[in-house]
Amino acid sequence: MSKFNFPFIKETNELSNLRKEVREFITNCINNNEFTPSPDAWVFSADPSFSKKIGSKGWLGMSFPREYGGHQRTALERYVVTEELLSSGAPVAAHWIADRQSGSQILRYGNEKQKSSIIPRITAGECFFAIGMSEPDSGSDLASVKTKATKTKNGWKLEGRKIWSTGAHLAHYMIVLARTSPASEKNRHEGLSQFLVDLSLPNVKITGIPDMTGQRHFNETLFDNVELSDDSLLGEEGKGWKQVVGELALERSGPERFLSHFTLLDSFINEFRNSLIHSGTKIVGKLISEIQTLRRMSFSVASMLHNGESPETQAAFVKELGNKFEKMMIETLREFSNIVPLHEWPNQLQNLFEDATLRIPSNSLRGGTTEIMKGIIARQLGLR
Amino acid sequence: MIEELEIILETTSKILQKHVNHSLRQNIVSENTDILNLWNDIEKNGLPKISVKEKFGGYEIPFFSILPLIKIVNNHGTPLPLSETILSNYILSESDINPPNGIVTFASDTKNLQIKNNMISGEILSVPYLNLTKNLLIVHELNNVKKAILINEINGEIIHAKNFLAEPRYNIKVEDLNIAEIRPIKNNIDFNFLGAILRSAQMIGAMEKILDLSINYCSERKQFGRALSKFQAIQHQISEMAVELSASSAALSTITELGLVEKNSNDAAILKIRAGFAAGKIIAISHQVHGAIGFTKEYELSYFTKNLNSWRNDFGNESFWEEFLGKRFLEKNNKNLWEYLT
Numbered sequence: 134m135s136k137f138n139f140p141f142i143k144e145t146n147e148l149s150n151l152r153k154e155v156r157e158f159i160t161n162c163i164n165n166n167e168f169t170p171s172p173d174a175w176v177f178s179a180d181p182s183f184s185k186k187i188g189s190k191g192w193l194g195m196s197f198p199r200e201y202g203g204h205q206r207t208a209l210e211r212y213v214v215t216e217e218l219l220s221s222g223a224p225v226a227a228h229w230i231a232d233r234q235s236g237s238q239i240l241r242y243g244n245e246k247q248k249s250s251i252i253p254r255i256t257a258g259e260c261f262f263a264i265g266m267s268e269p270d271s272g273s274d275l276a277s278v279k280t281k282a283t284k285t286k287n288g289w290k291l292e293g294r295k296i297w298s299t300g301a302h303l304a305h306y307m308i309v310l311a312r313t314s315p316a317s318e319k320n321r322h323e324g325l326s327q328f329l330v331d332l333s334l335p336n337v338k339i340t341g342i343p344d345m346t347g348q349r350h351f352n353e354t355l356f357d358n359v360e361l362s363d364d365s366l367l368g369e370e371g372k373g374w375k376q377v378v379g380e381l382a383l384e385r386s387g388p389e390r391f392l393s394h395f396t397l398l399d400s401f402i403n404e405f406r407n408s409l410i411h412s413g414t415k416i417v418g419k420l421i422s423e424i425q426t427l428r429r430m431s432f433s434v435a436s437m438l439h440n441g442e443s444p445e446t447q448a449a450f451v452k453e454l455g456n457k458f459e460k461m462m463i464e465t466l467r468e469f470s471n472i473v474p475l476h477e478w479p480n481q482l483q484n485l486f487e488d489a490t491l492r493i494p495s496n497s498l499r500g501g502t503t504e505i506m507k508g509i510i511a512r513q514l515g516l517r
Numbered sequence: 518m519i520e521e522l523e524i525i526l527e528t529t530s531k532i533l534q535k536h537v538n539h540s541l542r543q544n545i546v547s548e549n550t551d552i553l554n555l556w557n558d559i560e561k562n563g564l565p566k567i568s569v570k571e572k573f574g575g576y577e578i579p580f581f582s583i584l585p586l587i588k589i590v591n592n593h594g595t596p597l598p599l600s601e602t603i604l605s606n607y608i609l610s611e612s613d614i615n616p617p618n619g620i621v622t623f624a625s626d627t628k629n630l631q632i633k634n635n636m637i638s639g640e641i642l643s644v645p646y647l648n649l650t651k652n653l654l655i656v657h658e659l660n661n662v663k664k665a666i667l668i669n670e671i672n673g674e675i676i677h678a679k680n681f682l683a684e685p686r687y688n689i690k691v692e693d694l695n696i697a698e699i700r701p702i703k704n705n706i707d708f709n710f711l712g713a714i715l716r717s718a719q720m721i722g723a724m725e726k727i728l729d730l731s732i733n734y735c736s737e738r739k740q741f742g743r744a745l746s747k748f749q750a751i752q753h754q755i756s757e758m759a760v761e762l763s764a765s766s767a768a769l770s771t772i773t774e775l776g777l778v779e780k781n782s783n784d785a786a787i788l789k790i791r792a793g794f795a796a797g798k799i800i801a802i803s804h805q806v807h808g809a810i811g812f813t814k815e816y817e818l819s820y821f822t823k824n825l826n827s828w829r830n831d832f833g834n835e836s837f838w839e840e841f842l843g844k845r846f847l848e849k850n851n852k853n854l855w856e857y858l859t
Contacts, residue, residue, distance in 0.1 A: 137759065137762075137763045137766070138766070138770075139763065139766070139767040139770065140770065140774075141767075141770045141771050141773070141774035141775065143774075143775070149859075152859060216859075220855045221855075395855070398854065399853055399854050399855060402847075402853070402854050403853060406847060409843070409847055410844075410847045410848060413843065413847075414839070414840045414843030414844045414847060415836055415839045415840045415843055416839075416843065417839075417842070417843035417846060417847060418786070418790070418838065418839030418840055418841065418842030418843030418844070418846075419790065419835075419839045419843075421783070421787075421842050421843070421846060421854075421858065422786065422787040422790040422791060422838075422839065422842060424858060425783070425787050425858060426764050426767060426768050426787060426791055427764075428858070429767050429768070429771055430763075430764065430767045433767065450759075450760055450763050450764075453760050454760055454764055504753070506756075507752065507753040507756035507757070508749075508752065508753075508756075510756040510759050510760065511752035511753070511755065511756045514728075514732055514755060514756065514759060515732065515736070516732065516735070516736070516746040516747075516751075516752045516755060517747075517752060
């Protein structure tokens with residue numbers, strides 16, 4: 134079991150001060166009506182001007198090196214900032230993917246030109262990314278992607294479709310996982326490569342897919358023989374699988390896996406504090422214990438990432454527990470409606486609750502399903 | 518001190534590997550010379566007094582730092598109350614009482630306790646391993662002061678004995694029994710918190726063992742022409758055990774690293790809730806994947822799952838600590854939840 138340790142990391146005074154600073158900033162924004170806290174904001178609530186503002190505060194690309202416009206701060210500092218943004222339901226969707234995974238991926242695998250042209254814009258909150266992994270025929274089975282990149286005289290020709298690309302309609306780039314040579318008989322993970330694709334190129338077609346809430350964040354992105362320059366390749370040709378696995382660790386371990394609906398919980402408690410004292414201490418205690426454990430684990434993964442480790446399995450633990458927690462939280466609140474009927478809840482709270490109920494099935498799909506998380510863990514346990 | 522602890526952990530593992538086996542667990546009586554030999558080895562290495570002050574002959578390693586030792590002891594399924602002795606001796610030593618040699622057990626619950634003329638009467642409940650020792654620690658509040666009470670000649674009427682395979686437990690009724698030592702407990706010691714932490718660390722050690730047993734069993738046992746571990750349904754169940762265990766271990770290491778920042782920190786409550794919940798899941802899943810063999814006395818799984826069932830109920834179950842946490846936040850705090858959590 135030593136593989137699954139989550140070393141304890143203390144929140145230092147410097148981190149607490151940073152937390153305070155971010156919190157004050159957010160409170161001001163809310164007081165000035167710059168945004169309304171919303172649920173699942175890192176997926177649904179995009180506001181490029183807010184992203185730019187966050188960038189100018191130095192809260193994007195926090196751990197990126199200074200030479201590329203970054204702030205050379207720690208992953209723990211970034212963790213604290215993201216927790217504050219998520220727990221307040223701030224509109225962070227525009228920059229979320231770029232700041233969480235794409236920037237780090239480019240810094241790790243990109244060439245000089247890719248780094249110097251893109252990283253400073255991510256840090257400024259001016260350059261947004263979409264994820265190019267899933268395809269119409271490849272969901273959980275990511276290695277089966279059919280999008281193909283073929284070498285040409287001047288670069289590459291990209292052909293295929295990506296789907297569920299959250300925010301692609303607002304994004305400037307997508308990191309696309311594509312096949313550059315056929316899979317070998319023995320190893321399907323060979324022959325995949327990652328490409329840095331400018332979404333404004335000719336023959337890129339982005340079509341919205343309304344989700345079951347009626348909102349648009351999903352897209353299908355068609356690459357109809359898109360001509361890519363030679364230096365669009367991200368990292369090494371044929372090493373795309375290894376690269377994408379690392380990217381997923383960044384994607385899965387953060388506090389968005391358990392704080393997506395925190396605004397709902399917060400408003401719920403503020404509204405019903407008095408009834409909860411009489412008949413809800415137990416449920417509140419249960420929720421507190423879960424959140425604190427998850428924060429503790431996720432913070433620990435942030436420190437592993439900072440130390441250059443590859444906590445893919447630990448990330449799966451956080452995601453799996455976080456998803457379960459959010460579902461349990463919604464159910465717990467639903468049961469409380471036996472004490473105060475739902476129709477007596479303030480309208481805004483009813484909306485938040487109904488919205489969360491509607492969205493919650495997606496939490497254990499996006500970023501890898503429960504089944505995939507359990508498979509990753511089983512592999513580490515030596516069962517596969 | 519960390520190096521010292523590393524050496525102690527290694528030595529302990531060796532001792533336990535040498536002595537502990539499943540047949541030892543089926544004969545937990547003071548006449549069993551194997552049990553006595555194991556205890557002698559444990560005592561020779563100073564383990565019972567590991568957190569006792571140096572002036573009383575201990576190693577004086579802080580109680581929170583030795584939780585990894587508690588985990589190891591229970592990972593081996595040691596059928597002796599070493600964990601109870603370590604905590605009892607720590608509380609005695611912190612209360613300026615020189616801990617006795619030998620096994621010391623404790624009572625987490627009492628009924629109608631009366632103390633007069635340095636004598637004690639009443640019911641002392643759910644005492645582990647009372648058959649192996651005469652030394653007992655009771656923590657009891659007298660005139661609003663919490664006291665550590667050491668009895669070194671426990672004697673009375675056994676009103677209930679639970680002598681199944683896992684650790685033995687007794688309810689005993691005593692009358693005018695002599696108290697060896699009685700002293701106020703230091704302010705920073707809360708028996709219920711420490712007991713909850715101890716039991717959680719024990720549970721985590723046992724749950725690690727249960728996970729290993731389950732992985733090994735499912736990898737070896739073949740049905741429908743392949744190992745059980747090759748079935749996805751089984752893989753996912755075992756993964757769930759690992760997830761629950763990792764969350765509990767994370768909660769434990771918070772305390773190991775940080776200690777309880779304040780006596781009433783939330784960390785003990787969070788740990789007991791987390792470990793107790795995990796235990797419920799892990800008991801159910803481990804028995805499910807083991808099939809009938811896990812339900813036999815001969816196979817060691819049940820030793821561990823039975824102990825989990827005792828420990829998750831000691832010093833407050835999940836509901837107790839959930840209410841404790843919820844009440845504390847809702848009643849004594851006007852902060853919103855996020856401010857409170859951070």
